[in-house]
Amino acid sequence: DIQMTQSPSSLSASVGDRVTITCRASQSISTYLNWYQQRPGKAPKLLIYVASSLQSGVPSRFSGSGSGTDFTLTISSLQPEDFAAYYCQQSYSTPFTFGQGTRLEIK
């Protein structure tokens, strides 16, 4: 199975900050990488697919990059509604493993 490792596990930031979350795969997954946001008590929401494609309706302050084994999710200017958990997931092969998550908290 492909292991996905996110860093950091938690992050404190302020409204207006630029933040970056990293995801590393245990083997090359080309660009088959999704990013999700999950607010407490809610279902996950797809933000980015195939590493850098913005899902319809997602604000442009979210962006993704990377290929092979190293990927990043960047939020250019944090808004209050962005404080949530974020997960990466590889869609290269089953089982479609997730990273352990990054909790983004208000500083």
Added chain:
Amino acid sequence: EVQLLESGGGLVQPGGSLRLSCAASGFIFSNYAMSWVRQAPGKGLEWVSSVSDSGRSTYYVDSVKGRFTISRDNSKNTLYLQMNSLRAEDTAVYYCAKTPGLVRGARPDVWGQGTTVTVSS
């Protein structure tokens, strides 16, 4: 409006069975693969299973192989997860998700609200 509504969760004893359902609306159900993803209390997300648009191809995480069966009824726009031989570690919120792009490039883009399964004596 695209919508997924899960049902069938509840409290079950270890070794018991449960069938989850996911009713879909607002899109052509038979055109899309579907998936189940679960989240144990206070934990991260775990992909459980996916099924192709026709239902002919199915995929499972190793921990549920031989115990869970994913299926769909395209005439009823409904996805199912039959769960047998349930264990305490299966306790989780189970989400169904519309999954374009199965297999390589799968991108679950619409999710239900989840249904809670608790396995306990």
